[in-house]
Amino acid sequence: MRIGNRDFETSGHTYVMGILNVTPDSLSDGGKYNNMDAALAHVDEMLKEGMDIVDIGGESTRPGYTVIPDEEEISRVVPVIERVKAEFDIPISLDTYKSKVALAGIEAGADMINDIWGLKYDDKLAQVIADKGVACCLTHNRKDADYKDYMQEMTFDFEETIEIARKAGIDDGKIILDPGIGFGKTYENNLEIIRRLEVLHSFGYPIMMGASRKSVIGQALDLPVDERVEGTLVTTVFAVKKGAMFLRVHDIKENVRAIKMTGAILNGH
Secondary structure (H helix, E strand, C coil): EEEEEEEECCCCCEEEEEEEEECCCCCCCCCCCCCCCHHHHHHHHHHHHCCCCCEEECCCCCCCCCCCCHHHHHHHHHHHHHHHHHHHHCCCECCCCHHHHHHHHHHHHEEEEEEEECCCCCCCCCHHHHCCCCCEEEEEECCCCCCHHHHHHHHHHHHHHHHHHHHHHHHHHEEEECCCCCCCCHHHHHHHHCCCCHHHHCCCCCEEEEECCCCHHHHHHCCHHCCCCHHHHHHHHHHHHHCCEEEECCCCHHHHHHHHHHHHHHHHC
């Protein structure tokens, strides 16, 4: 799979997507990188620690988040995308579910759209992705965790998302699926999909997982956001074993080491 100017193996290798939230209110790092110097310094740090792709987000999607106007989100992300593109040689993902923001971000240099609503929030987004020919990560999500049969219904939801993508003309080779840890799921649902991540391979697309510092870890360990690194690393090991292509994480160095160690064990070298 080609994202930006880089080719990624879709199987047999797990890459690290580093998180850059240019927001005042994100779950674990709100306000830390919402000025240009801090944002660029963080990208540089993550690159040195082994990041393969950077995911830039201008709106917090933590539980109970407030949707901000398109113009405000654009004003947050576009200048950062432009500077990162100019100063670093790394593919850029834009974390948005809005077509206007996506279009502005792609025109500024974003190579991929990371949509937490799986093309179901904004009915124009799929066409923007298709027309621009960029990669996309499509995440499972629901407004409410009202499942009768969670795994079966998640599969059905993904089939709907994939149909939207195909009707719009998004190339199959540009699609990644994300199970959506923490989005429209109970604590038990989150644990189950991490445990059974391999089920998603049935769709034939690469998988990305983003469990870093999320509430499922906080609930399991009874720990605050800033003490969830070890729990995150356990989810990383599971994801590598289950064949995930990308892991979206905050703590790059630790996760890169966990991926390498897991790979050494699995491959015997």
